[in-house]
Amino acid sequence: MRGRKPLITALVFGLFAGVVAALGMTTVMLVLRTVAGIPTASELVGDRFAPLIPARDFGGLISWAGGYNELKQLGVLSVLIGQVLTGAIGGAIYFLLRQLEQAPSGRARDADGRSRKGPIRGRRPSASTAFLIAFVSALWLGAMVLLWPVLPTSAIGLPPSTARIVTALGLLVSFMAYGLILAFVARFLAPRSRPTQVEASAATTATATATASDAAADAATDGSRYLPRRGVLVGAAGVGLLAVSGGLLRRLSDDATFAYDGLQVRGPDIEPITPNDRFYVVTKNVIDPDVDPGVWRLGVTGLVDRPLTMDLATLGTMQAIEQETTLMCISNSISAGLMSNAIWRGVPLSTLIDSAAPRGGVVEVLCKSVDGYSDSFSIAKALEPTTLLATHMNGEPLPRRHGFPVRLLVPGLYGEKSVKWITEVELVGEDVKGFYEQQGWGPDFVIPPRSRFDGPDFRKPFKVGQPVRLHGTAFGADRGVELVEVTVDGGTTWQPARLDYPGSRLSWALWSFDWRPAAAGEARLAVRATDGEGNVQDARGRPVVPEGARGHHVVTAMVRA
Numbered sequence: 001m002r003g004r005k006p007l008i009t010a011l012v013f014g015l016f017a018g019v020v021a022a023l024g025m026t027t028v029m030l031v032l033r034t035v036a037g038i039p040t041a042s043e044l045v046g047d048r049f050a051p052l053i054p055a056r057d058f059g060g061l062i063s064w065a066g067g068y069n070e071l072k073q074l075g076v077l078s079v080l081i082g083q084v085l086t087g088a089i090g091g092a093i094y095f096l097l098r099q100l101e102q103a104p105s106g107r108a109r110d111a112d113g114r115s116r117k118g119p120i121r122g123r124r125p126s127a128s129t130a131f132l133i134a135f136v137s138a139l140w141l142g143a144m145v146l147l148w149p150v151l152p153t154s155a156i157g158l159p160p161s162t163a164r165i166v167t168a169l170g171l172l173v174s175f176m177a178y179g180l181i182l183a184f185v186a187r188f189l190a191p192r193s194r195p196t197q198v199e200a201s202a203a204t205t206a207t208a209t210a211t212a213s214d215a216a217a218d219a220a221t222d223g224s225r226y227l228p229r230r231g232v233l234v235g236a237a238g239v240g241l242l243a244v245s246g247g248l249l250r251r252l253s254d255d256a257t258f259a260y261d262g263l264q265v266r267g268p269d270i271e272p273i274t275p276n277d278r279f280y281v282v283t284k285n286v287i288d289p290d291v292d293p294g295v296w297r298l299g300v301t302g303l304v305d306r307p308l309t310m311d312l313a314t315l316g317t318m319q320a321i322e323q324e325t326t327l328m329c330i331s332n333s334i335s336a337g338l339m340s341n342a343i344w345r346g347v348p349l350s351t352l353i354d355s356a357a358p359r360g361g362v363v364e365v366l367c368k369s370v371d372g373y374s375d376s377f378s379i380a381k382a383l384e385p386t387t388l389l390a391t392h393m394n395g396e397p398l399p400r401r402h403g404f405p406v407r408l409l410v411p412g413l414y415g416e417k418s419v420k421w422i423t424e425v426e427l428v429g430e431d432v433k434g435f436y437e438q439q440g441w442g443p444d445f446v447i448p449p450r451s452r453f454d455g456p457d458f459r460k461p462f463k464v465g466q467p468v469r470l471h472g473t474a475f476g477a478d479r480g481v482e483l484v485e486v487t488v489d490g491g492t493t494w495q496p497a498r499l500d501y502p503g504s505r506l507s508w509a510l511w512s513f514d515w516r517p518a519a520a521g522e523a524r525l526a527v528r529a530t531d532g533e534g535n536v537q538d539a540r541g542r543p544v545v546p547e548g549a550r551g552h553h554v555v556t557a558m559v560r561a
Contacts, residue, residue, distance in 0.1 A: 006099055007096065007099060009099075010095040010096050010098065010099035011092050011095065011096060013095055013189060014091040014092035014093070014094060014095025014096060015088045015091060015092045016091070016234070016235070016238075017091045017094075017095065017182055017185040017186060017189070017234065018087045018088040018089065018090050018091020018092060018094075018182060019084055019087060019088050019091070019238065020181065020185055020234055020235075020237060020238035020241065021087050021090075021091060021177075021178045021179075021181040021182035021185065022083050022084045022086070022087025022088065022091075022178060023084070023087075023238055023241040023242055023245060024177055024178065024181040024241050025083065025087065025174050025175065025177050025178035025181070026080065026083055026084075026241075026245050027241050027244050027245040027248065028173060028174045028177045029041060029170075029174045030245055030248035030249065030252065031248065032170045032173070032174070033155070033248075033252065033287075034248055034251065034252065036156070036166070036170070037154055037155030037156035037157075037158075037289075037290070038154070038155075038166060038167055038170035039150075039153045039154075039155060039167060039170075039372075041079055041083065041143070041171070041174075042075065042076040042079040042080060042286070043076075043153070043285070043286060043287070044143075044147045044150050044151070044153065044167075044372075045075075045079050045147070046072070046075045046076070046079070046286070047150045047153065047284070047371075047372045047373075048146065048147050048149065048150050050284065050435075050439075051435050051436070051438035051439055052438065052439075053439060054439060054440050055436075055439040055440040055441050055545045055546050056440070056545050056546075058439055059544070059545055067262070068261060068262060069257070069258045069261055069262065072257075072258075072286050073258070073286075076286055086139075087178060087182075090132075090135045090178075090182070091182055093131060093135075094128055094131055094132050094135070094182060094186065095128075095186060097126075097127050097128035097131055098126075098128040098186055100127075101126055101127060101128060128186075129183075132179050132182065132183060133179070135179070136175050136176060136178065136179040139175045139178075140171060140172050140175045143171050143175075144168060144171075147171075149372075150372040151163070151164040151167045151168055152164045152167070152368070152372065153167060153370070153371055153372035154166065154167070154289070154370050155287065155289045155290060155291075155370070155371070156289070156290065156291060156292045156295060156370075157289060157291030157292055157293075157295055157296040157370045157405075157421065157423065158295055158370070159295075159297045159299065159309075159423065159424075160299075160368060160423060160424055163370070185234055188233075188234065189234065252287055255287055255290075256286055256287050257281075257283050257285055257286060257287065257288055257401070260281050260401060261281055261282065261283050262281070262282065262338075263278075263279075263280055263281040264280055264336060264337030264338055265278055265279065265280050265337045265339065265340045266336070266337030266452070266454050266473075267337075267454055267455065268454060268455035268456065268457075268471075270454050270472075270473060270510065272341065272501045272503070272510060273324075273341055273342060273343060273394060274340035274341050274342055275394070276342070276393055276394055276396060276399050276402070277399075278340070279340040279342060279393075279402065280327075280329065280337060280338045280339060280340045281401055281402075282329045282331070282338060282415065283401070283420075284371075284373060284435065285371055288371070288400060288401055288421075289369075289370050289371050289400075289421050290400060291370060291400075291404060291405055291421055293312045293404075293405045296311070296312055296370070296405055296406075296423065297309050297310065297311055297423065298310050298311075298315065298352075298389070298406060298422065298423060298424070298425070299423070299424045299425070300352050300353060300355075300356040300424075300425045300426075300427070301424060301425070301426045301427070302362075302366070302425075302426040302427035302428055303358060303359040303361060303362050303427045303428065303429055304353075304356035304357055304358050304359060304427055305356070305357040305358075305359060306355065306356050306357045307356060308352060308355060308356050310352075312391075312405050312406070315347060315389065315391070315406065316391070318347045318351060319347065319351070320345055320346055320347050320391070321345070321346070321347075321348065321385075321388070322343055322344065322345045323343070323344055323386060323388070323411075323504070323506060324341065324342070324343050324344075324503065324504040324506060324507045325341070325342065325344055325386070325409055325411050325504075325506040325507060326339060326340065326341040326475055326503075326506065326507045326508045327339070327340060327341075327342075327409075327415045327418055328414060328415055328447060328475065329414065329415045329416070330414035330415065330416055330436075330441060330445065330544070330547075330548045331544050331548075332544075332548070332549065333544060333549045334450065334452060334541075334549050334550075334551055334552070334553045335452050335453075335553050338415075339473070339475065339508070341503070341507050341508050342393050342394050343393075343394055343395070344388060344390040344392065344393055344409055345390065345391060345392035345393075345395075346388035346389050346390035346391050346392070346406075346409060347388065347389045347391075348385050348386075348387065348388055348389075349365075349382050349383075349387045349388065349389055349408070349425070350382065350383045350384070350385060350387070352389070352425065353365070353379075353382060353383060353425070353427070356427075358379070358427050359427075361429045362379045362427045362428070362429060363378070363379060363428060363429050363430055363431065364376045364377060364378055364379060364427075364428050364430070364431060364432060365377065365378075365379060365382040365425050365426065365427055365428070366425075366426040366427075366428050366432045366434070367408055367419040367422055367424070367425050367426075368419070368422070368423055368424040368425075368426065369419050369420060369421045369422055369423060370421045370423045371420075371421055373419060373420075373421075373434075373435050374419070374434045374435055375416055375417050375419055375434030375435060375436070375437065376428070376431070376432045376433070376434050376437070377410060377413060377417050377445070379427065381410065381412075381413070382425075384411075386409075386411045386478065386506060387408070387409065387410050387411070388408070388409040389406050389407075389408060389409075389422065390403075390406065390407050390408070390409045391405060391406055402420065403419075403420030403421050403422070404421070406421075406422055407419065407420040407421065407422055408420075408422050411477070411478040411506040412446060412447065412477040412478030412479070412506075413445045413446060413447065413477075414445045414447060414548060416434070416435075416436050416441075416445075417434075417445060440545075440546055441545070441546050441547070442546060442547060443547075444547050445547070445548075446477065447475065447477035447548065448477070448535070448537070448538065448548075448550055449474070449475070449476045449477070449479075449481075449528075449529045449530060449531040449535050449536065449537045450474070450475050450529060450537055450550075451472060451473065451474035451475070451484055451511070451527045451528060451529040451537060451553060452472050452473055452474075452527065452553040453470060453471075453472040453525070453527060453553055453555055454471055454472040454473060455469070455470070455471050455472070456468060456469065456470070456471075458555050458556070458557055461558040461559065461560045462517050462557055462558070462559050462560070463517070463559070463560055463561075464517050464518065464519065464520055464559055464560070464561050465516060465517070465518075466516070466517070467514055467515070467516050468514070468515045468516070468517065468557075469512055469513075469514060469515075470486060470497075470512065470513040470514075470515050470525070470527075471500075471510070471511065471512040471513070472510075472511060472527060472553075473508050473509070473510055473511070474508060474509045474510075474511055474527075474529035475507075475508040475509070475529070476509075476529060476530075476531030476532055476533075476535075477531070478505065478506050479505065479531040479532040479533045479535070480502075480503070480504070480505040480506075480509075480531060480532030481499065481502065481503065481508070481509035481529055481530075481531060481532065482530045482531060482532050482534070483496060483529070483530040484496070484497040484499065484509065484511040484527065484528070484529050484530075485497060485527070485528050485529075485530075486513045486515075486525065486526070486527050487525065487526050487527075488515055488517075488523055488525050489523075489524075490524040490526075491524075491526060491539075494528070495513070497511040497512060497513040497527070498511060498512050498513065499511055500512050505532060509529075511527075517557070517559040519559065520559050520560055520561040521558075521559060522556055522557070522558060522559070523556070523557045523558075523559055524554065524555075524556055525554070525555050525556070525557055526552045526553065526554045526555075527552065527553055528552055537552065538550050538551065539551065539552050
């Protein structure tokens with residue numbers, strides 16, 4: 001090979017072709033996600049690595065990114081960029097190998113002595129072809145090893161064993177698309193051989209033909225092996241793929257959780273029963289599952305003598321109960337609104353566990369979701385009659401964002417234990433850490449008594465002697481609310497508030513207190529709750545991480561004469 005120019009040309013065109021092939025691969029992934037609910041690499045990578053980030057660092061990342069939704073978007077973008085860069089590197093290596101194969105020293109000869117364009121033919125593939133096969137295989141095998149724990153993810157609700165196969169095949173198809181597109185682009189960019197005048201003459205000897213062919217090939221090698229005009233066409237195809245993948249991304253973005261993830265419920269218009277569209281939402285997903293009830297199945301597995309698998313219709317024939325229950329996120333600060341109350345209808349989890357005949361030695365139940373999420377809690381809690389497999393919420397089938405068709409409901413524990421889109425309950429003989437527990441949350445997930453002010457608006461001043469209605473919520477987990485007290489003098493004295501809505505043993509209570517400011521200036525107000533077992537809300541504050549916030553909700557009111 002004469003000089004570096006051919007290698008530089010191959011490198012540039014290889015990077016270019018690799019980007020085009022990576023865009024094609026991304027487009028295939030997005031099509032599979034849209035049509036068949038097969039998770040994209042971005043979703044799988046996020047789910048695989050998020051549990052490995054320590055809880056305090058995870059919170060720091062959320063703050064650095066500007067919010068949980070912003071962190072999700074950054075994660076998706078990072079993986080997409082990584083796909084393109086990886087594809088570009090693969091393309092560069094593949095084109096460099098092809099360029100070396102096409103050098104004069106690598107040209108094969110026909111039996112009559114004429115040179116033949118291309119690598120020497122034999123039983124083994126060329127180095128470039130072998131590399132491309134190995135590269136695509138390595139991508140897929142690496143994904144299998146790296147993402148194995150989250151491969152059972154299925155946005156349409158396939159059973160875990162089936163979902164793992166489908167997801168693996170989806171990744172294989174996507175990576176193969178990359179390889180095929182890259183190989184096609186390489187062949188398309190290569191110049192077509194044209195017969196010379198010497199080759200066209202019947203009188204030309206075989207030696208002259210070989211010499212002319214070699215000269216033409218060498219000229220092509222010394223010049224540009226890849227034609228600019230065809231490069232323009234490939235560039236146009238790349239732009240087309242970018243437009244298609246961008247359109248699919250926009251479509252998926254419209255279906256994303258960004259519009260409602262982190263929805264809070266608080267303020268002066270708090271209702272005893274939270275409407276479904278106002279119920280708080282926290283989700284790890286960029287796009288929540290859209291489960292097909294026809295393919296969804298629920299399994300009870302693990303340390304049982306009679307493993308169960310049932311569809312939605314079978315679950316619907318079982319004896320169901322209704323109960324009012326409040327759910328609250330572990331990341332809810334003392335004054336925040338990641339807490340809501342609803343009337344749920346469902347089948348006690350104990351009914352299914354008993355039917356499966358659990359063996360001795362069961363310690364926990366590990367509950368898994370179609371979105372790859374999992375969490376665990378004690379078998380004793382699982383057997384409590386209030387732990388439900390809920391199918392209805394406030395008289396309606398579960399909304400998609402709240403776990404349709406079936407979610408778990410675990411009163412008394414933070415909301416992360418109430419797994420949405422549940423698909424498997426595995427009885428295990430040891431402590432198994434769930435998605436967020438792997439980050440370091442817990443180990444205590446029991447909600448302590450808590451209360452907060454929801455009104456009035458403390459940003460506005462009050463007048464001396466005019467009555468003010470203080471009001472808010474109180475929650476005693478699965479122990480009910482026995483008493484709510486308010487202090488208007490910084491904790492010197494506490495006075496009982498009214499329980500306007502006492503709620504149930506499993507729900508919040510709504511309280512109010514009439515206050516008449518006696519003097520101008522700043523007044524320090526606080527509220528505390530006592531649960532049905534006599535536990536008083538602890539005044540000692542603690543942060544959200546790792547066991548949930550604790551302390552009194554303290555506000556400052558400005559009073560004017």
